[in-house]
Amino acid sequence: MERIPILKMGRVLLVTIQVDMHDRLALALQDDLTTRIAQSGARGVLIDISSLDVVDSFIGRVLADIAAMSRVLVAETVVVGMQPAVAITLVELGLSLPGVRTALNVERGMELLRAALVEEEEEEYEDAGEEDAGAGE
Amino acid sequence: MDSSTTQIVTDLLTSDAHGLQEAWIAEQLASPDTRPDLITEAELRQQSGEFLQLLREALRSGGPADLDSPAWAPLREMLGRVSRARALKGFTPSETATFVFSLRGRLFERLREAAGDDPGRYHEGLRGVTSLVDRLGLHTTEVFQRNREEVIHRQQQELMELSTPVVKLWEGILAVPLIGTLDSARTQVVMESLLQRIVDTEASIAIIDITGVPTVDTLVAQHLLKTVAAARLMGADCIISGIRPQIAQTIVHLGVELHGAATKATLADAISMALRQNGWRVTRGTPKG
Numbered sequence: 001m002e003r004i005p006i007l008k009m010g011r012v013l014l015v016t017i018q019v020d021m022h023d024r025l026a027l028a029l030q031d032d033l034t035t036r037i038a039q040s041g042a043r044g045v046l047i048d049i050s051s052l053d054v055v056d057s058f059i060g061r062v063l064a065d066i067a068a069m070s071r072v073l074v075a076e077t078v079v080v081g082m083q084p085a086v087a088i089t090l091v092e093l094g095l096s097l098p099g100v101r102t103a104l105n106v107e108r109g110m111e112l113l114r115a116a117l118v119e120e121e122e123e124e125y126e127d128a129g130e131e132d133a134g135a136g137e
Numbered sequence: 138m139d140s141s142t143t144q145i146v147t148d149l150l151t152s153d154a155h156g157l158q159e160a161w162i163a164e165q166l167a168s169p170d171t172r173p174d175l176i177t178e179a180e181l182r183q184q185s186g187e188f189l190q191l192l193r194e195a196l197r198s199g200g201p202a203d204l205d206s207p208a209w210a211p212l213r214e215m216l217g218r219v220s221r222a223r224a225l226k227g228f229t230p231s232e233t234a235t236f237v238f239s240l241r242g243r244l245f246e247r248l249r250e251a252a253g254d255d256p257g258r259y260h261e262g263l264r265g266v267t268s269l270v271d272r273l274g275l276h277t278t279e280v281f282q283r284n285r286e287e288v289i290h291r292q293q294q295e296l297m298e299l300s301t302p303v304v305k306l307w308e309g310i311l312a313v314p315l316i317g318t319l320d321s322a323r324t325q326v327v328m329e330s331l332l333q334r335i336v337d338t339e340a341s342i343a344i345i346d347i348t349g350v351p352t353v354d355t356l357v358a359q360h361l362l363k364t365v366a367a368a369r370l371m372g373a374d375c376i377i378s379g380i381r382p383q384i385a386q387t388i389v390h391l392g393v394e395l396h397g398a399a400t401k402a403t404l405a406d407a408i409s410m411a412l413r414q415n416g417w418r419v420t421r422g423t424p425k426g
Contacts, residue, residue: 084371105372
C-alpha cells in the first residue's frame with residue numbers, strides 16, 4: 001500500500017500530501033505520524049495540503065484528529081497551503097478545524113512553528129531557572 | 138395547418154404584395170401603439186417590408202407547420218432583432234407584439250374579399266392567419282421577455298461584483314468594505330474573492346468592514362463567521378470593523394457571538410491593529426505645508 005512520506009527537519013516533521021487523499025491513506029498517515037512523533041520526539045508537525053483539490057468531511061476530521069493527537073504528544077501542528085475552494089468547502093461542511101493552526105504556505109508555517117518552539121524553549125528555560133533557584137535556597 | 142390552408146395564407150400574402158405592405162404600414166402609422174416618438178417612418182417601412190418578404194419566403198419553402206424549422210430561421214432572427222431593438226428603445230411588450238398582430242386585421246380584410254361566397258374557405262383562411270400571426274407575435278414577446286431577463290441578470294451580476302472589492306491596504310493587509318445586505322450568494326462571492334486575494338498577495342490579515350451593511354441579524358453574522366473561518370483556514374486572521382452602536386446592540390440582544398474574529402469600531406482602529414500585529418510602526422513627523 002502506498003504511504004505518504006514523513007520527512008524530519010530538525011525538531012519538525014514535514015508531511016507533503018501530493019496524492020489524492022483517500023480514507024485508508026489518511027488513517028495510515030495518522031498512524032505513521034503519531035508513531036514518528038513519539039519516536040523522534042519532534043515538537044512540530046507541518047502538513048502541506050497545497051496539492052489537495054478535494055477535502056471531504058472525513059479527511060477534515062482526520063486532520064483535526066492528527067492535530068489533537070500531536071498536541072497530546074507535545075507537538076504543534078500547522079496545516080499549510082489550503083486552497084481557497086477547499087477552505088470554502090470545509091467551512092460549508094461546518095468543519096472550521098478548531099485547534100488546528102493554519103498558514104498560507106510552507107514558509108509561513110515554518111516561521112510559525114519556529115516561533116512556537118522558541119517560545120516553548122524559553123518557557124522551559126525559565127522553569128528550569130526557577131527550579132534551580134528553588135534548590136539554591 | 139394543412140397545405141390548402143397554407144395555400145390560402147400564401148395567396149393572401151403574395152397577391153398584390155405591394156398594396157398589402159402599403160395598407161399595413163398606413164395602419165401602423167395611424168395606430169398610437171407604433172410610437173412615432175421612438176421609431177421613424179423609414180425604419181418602420183424597412184422593418185415591415187423585410188418582415189413580409191421573409192414571411193413569404195418562409196411559407197414558400199417550409200410551410201407554417203413548425204416555426205422552429207430551419208426554413209423559418211431568417212424570420213425568427215429578424216423578429217428577434219426587431220424585438221431587441223424595440224426593447225432597447227423603450228417599447229412595452231404589447232407595443233412590440235402589436236407590430237406583428239396588426240398584420241392580422243389587414244389579412245382578414247383581404248381574406249373576406251378573396252373568399253367571396255365560400256364560407257369554408259373563409260373559415261379555413263381565418264384559422265390559418267390567426268394561428269400563424271399568433272405564433273409569430275408570441276415569439277416576439279418571448280424574445281422581448283428573454284432580453285429583459287438577460288439585462289436584469291447581467292445587472293445583478295455586475296452589482297454583485299461591484300459591491301465586493303477586495304482592497305490591499307498595506308503589505309500583507311487586505312480590506313473588504315462590504316456595502317449592502319449580506320446574503321448567502323454574496324457571502325460566497327466575497328469569500329471566493331477574499332481567499333483568492335489572500336493567496337495572490339500572501340496577506341496575513343484581512344479586515345472586513347461592515348460600515349455599509351444596514352443590519353446584522355443572526356444569518357448575516359453566520360455568513361461573516363463563515364468568511365472569517367475560511368480565511369483562518371488559509372492562515373489569515375480577520376478583523377471585523379465598522380460596527381455601529383446599533384449593530385453592537387443588536388448583536389448582543391440576539392446573542393450572536395463573533396468569536397474567532399477581533400472586532401473594532403472603526404476601520405482606522407482595525408488598520409492600526411493590523412499594522413501593529415504585522416510589526417509595523419507608524420510615527421508622526423512634522424506635518425508638511
